[in-house]
Amino acid sequence: MVNPGKDQHMSPTSPPGTAQDTAGIHLAVGDRAPEQPRSAGAAMATENLHVYYGDFLAVRDVDLQFDDRRITALIGPSGCGKSTVLRCLNRMNDLVPGARVEGRVTYHGTDIYGPGVDEIEVRRRIGMVFQKPNPFPKSIYDNVAYGPRVTGAKDHLDDTVEQALRGAALWDEVKDKLKQNAYGLSGGQQQRLCIARAIATRPDVLLMDEPCSALDPIATSKIEDLMGELVQDFTIVIVTHNMQQAARVSHSTAFFTAQPDEHGDRVGTLVEFDRTLKIFEDPADKRTEDYISGKFG
Amino acid sequence: MAVTTAGRPRSSAGGSGRDLTPRSPRVGEKIIESLLAAAAGLSVLVTVGIIVALVVPLFTFFAHVSPIEFLTGTTWTASFGDKYSWDKDWGVLPLVSATFMATGIALAVAIPVGLGIAMFLSEYATTRARKVIKPVLELLAGIPTVVYGFLALTALTPILQPLLGIPNIYNLLVAGIVMGFMIVPTVASLSEDAMSAVPQALRSGSYALGANRRMTTLQVVFPAALSGIIAAIVLGLSRAVGETMILAVAGGNLARLTADPRDEAQTMTAFIAQIASGDAPQGSPVYYSLFAVGALLFVITLTINLISIRLVRRFRQVY
Ligand SMILES: Nc1ncnc2c1ncn2[C@@H]1O[C@H](COP(=O)(O)OP(=O)(O)OP(=O)(O)O)[C@@H](O)[C@H]1O
Ligand SMILES: [Mg+2]
Numbered sequence: 012m013v014n015p016g017k018d019q020h021m022s023p024t025s026p027p028g029t030a031q032d033t034a035g036i037h038l039a040v041g042d043r044a045p046e047q048p049r050s051a052g053a054a055m056a057t058e059n060l061h062v063y064y065g066d067f068l069a070v071r072d073v074d075l076q077f078d079d080r081r082i083t084a085l086i087g088p089s090g091c092g093k094s095t096v097l098r099c100l101n102r103m104n105d106l107v108p109g110a111r112v113e114g115r116v117t118y119h120g121t122d123i124y125g126p127g128v129d130e131i132e133v134r135r136r137i138g139m140v141f142q143k144p145n146p147f148p149k150s151i152y153d154n155v156a157y158g159p160r161v162t163g164a165k166d167h168l169d170d171t172v173e174q175a176l177r178g179a180a181l182w183d184e185v186k187d188k189l190k191q192n193a194y195g196l197s198g199g200q201q202q203r204l205c206i207a208r209a210i211a212t213r214p215d216v217l218l219m220d221e222p223c224s225a226l227d228p229i230a231t232s233k234i235e236d237l238m239g240e241l242v243q244d245f246t247i248v249i250v251t252h253n254m255q256q257a258a259r260v261s262h263s264t265a266f267f268t269a270q271p272d273e274h275g276d277r278v279g280t281l282v283e284f285d286r287t288l289k290i291f292e293d294p295a296d297k298r299t300e301d302y303i304s305g306k307f308g
Numbered sequence: 309m310a311v312t313t314a315g316r317p318r319s320s321a322g323g324s325g326r327d328l329t330p331r332s333p334r335v336g337e338k339i340i341e342s343l344l345a346a347a348a349g350l351s352v353l354v355t356v357g358i359i360v361a362l363v364v365p366l367f368t369f370f371a372h373v374s375p376i377e378f379l380t381g382t383t384w385t386a387s388f389g390d391k392y393s394w395d396k397d398w399g400v401l402p403l404v405s406a407t408f409m410a411t412g413i414a415l416a417v418a419i420p421v422g423l424g425i426a427m428f429l430s431e432y433a434t435t436r437a438r439k440v441i442k443p444v445l446e447l448l449a450g451i452p453t454v455v456y457g458f459l460a461l462t463a464l465t466p467i468l469q470p471l472l473g474i475p476n477i478y479n480l481l482v483a484g485i486v487m488g489f490m491i492v493p494t495v496a497s498l499s500e501d502a503m504s505a506v507p508q509a510l511r512s513g514s515y516a517l518g519a520n521r522r523m524t525t526l527q528v529v530f531p532a533a534l535s536g537i538i539a540a541i542v543l544g545l546s547r548a549v550g551e552t553m554i555l556a557v558a559g560g561n562l563a564r565l566t567a568d569p570r571d572e573a574q575t576m577t578a579f580i581a582q583i584a585s586g587d588a589p590q591g592s593p594v595y596y597s598l599f600a601v602g603a604l605l606f607v608i609t610l611t612i613n614l615i616s617i618r619l620v621r622r623f624r625q626v627y
Binding site: 101103106108134141143145146147148157158160161162194209212 | 435507509510511512513514515516517518519520523527528531532625
């Protein structure tokens with residue numbers, strides 16, 4: 012049974028941002044207040060988002076807000092379109108042949124698919140960490156310096172690299188071997204390197220697609236702690252299959268499922284989006300409840 | 309019940325038994341094994357045979373010509389005058405320098421063109437464009453080199469001769485350029501394979517950091533594929549060093565040391581082709597010199613290959 016207890020929500024790994032959250036991830040269990048997961052305002056939002064791969068409708072009608080300096084988790088069974096939605100948020104879907112996006116995705120009110128918007132610029136503001144660590148076959152230093160170099164921010168590169176590695180809680184482990192190839196690091200270190208690489212370009216939003224699924228529990232908990240730190244500076248959206256992880260780290264949770272349409276095609280649908288505590292303690296939808304209690308998916 | 313297989317009684321204790329000896333003598337396996345060993349042995353024998361056949365005449369040659377003179381002399385008059393006379397200049401440098409010059413020109417053409425094609429095919433081309441271009445490229449690789457030589461002589465040289473002030477219809481420059489195009493398919497195709505083999509995740513990682521296609525290609529894909537690209541270039545290089553027909557047809561047969569690629573000059577391979585297809589009587593000095601030049605060519609190609617193996621190892625990436 013994957014039904015996290017109250018103590019897990021309140022565990023010390025809860026993000027520091029929690030304390031300022033007036034509306035309350037601190038709600039008591041069973042509180043049924045139908046509050047919207049809003050805080051300092053939305054850094055990003057999707058409106059009426061539909062995504063097609065060729066003729067196949069992968070995700071339909073998604074409305075979400077990603078609060079500034081908060082962690083939003085996307086959960087749901089495999090194939091329900093979590094990664095698809097995530098890739099829309101920094102236009103990585105542009106790279107998928109045949110992918111088509113309808114509806115709006117806004118970044119501080121600006122439609123990132125709107126005319127005159129440069130997808131390169133979008134990706135510099137909205138960074139991404141992938142499921143499998145994917146460092147470049149270069150030195151640790153060059154991995155972190157890659158983003159600043161391609162964006163032309165080459166001044167004080169050493170400082171930028173050090174800050175990013177410190178930010179990713181990796182500095183102490185690698186400071187003596189910055190010139191070594193990144194492939195010599197462990198999986199967990201590689202993933203933190205990828206996080207360092209992503210934050211070195213000083214993005215505003217950090218998208219993480221199952222960042223811990225290739226890692227052992229210790230490396231996972233390091234990255235979860237790190238997210239708690241990072242959320243002071245970044246808005247984070249995380250896809251995870253790990254229910255406890257969503258419960259532990261996120262402020263808001265969106266639950267997706269794949270719903271058969273009239274032709275029998277399974278279309279990803281947003282079932283419920285609310286404060287994490289609400290989703291896990293008192294879901295409004297039966298499907299959410301079944302999923303988080305392990306009866307489905 | 310006792311289990312019997314291949315007519316051999318098994319231990320009856322426990323039916324399926326604990327007998328670990330083979331159920332049949334496995335004759336087929338033995339035959340195949342010995343056939344394969346014979347094939348491997350044959351290839352070793354052939355190699356040894358080639359080396360012996362190359363080395364034995366070398367003793368005769370170097371009994372008459374000092375290795376120092378051979379390797380450092382700057383005049384080569386083997387094909388002139390009396391066939392049976394040892395009294396000639398046996399300095400191989402003119403042939404070696406012509407070989408390197410032609411190879412250099414070929415690489416100067418093949419590396420940029422080949423890598424350009426590889427990058428285009430692997431990173432820029434649509435699937436449809438790739439489906440058309442790759443087979444055409446591979447077709448190009450199948451053209452016999454004598455055709456390239458002929459094209460150099462009859463088509464390209466007449467065009468370039470006035471433009472570049474080439475004095476003679478036979479020259480290294482045009483032969484080298486055409487040889488470059490001959491090895492373009494090799495360089496392009498193998499480099500493209502190496503670049504396509506770079507995991508998509510690395511490209512995604514680069515794009516997600518705000519890199520554009522050019523940066524991703526040059527700074528992520530290219531270095532990640534470097535080992536394969538070096539291997540592709542070296543294979544092209546070995547083909548150029550060993551290439552005979554283009555140079556024999558378009559490069560000329562005048563052995564001389566020159567720094568100007570527009571001159572006619574004979575390469576090692578062109579010399580071998582000229583003498584071997586001509587009437588060098590067995591046992592004549594020119595006949596023995598063939599082996600000396602051939603052995604030197606062999607040593608050069610071997611060296612290139614050894615260096616390339618080291619380079620490929622040095623730049624190999626495990627993704
Ligand atoms: N590049 C693609 N081309 C075609 N269809 C795709 C592509 N990527 C995803 N899909 C389809 O879109 C749907 C949603 O996929 P997506 O990868 O977003 O699911 P997911 O929720 O991330 O699943 P998982 O938890 O297994 O990662 C699936 O039906 C999938 O087959
Ligand atoms: Mg996914």
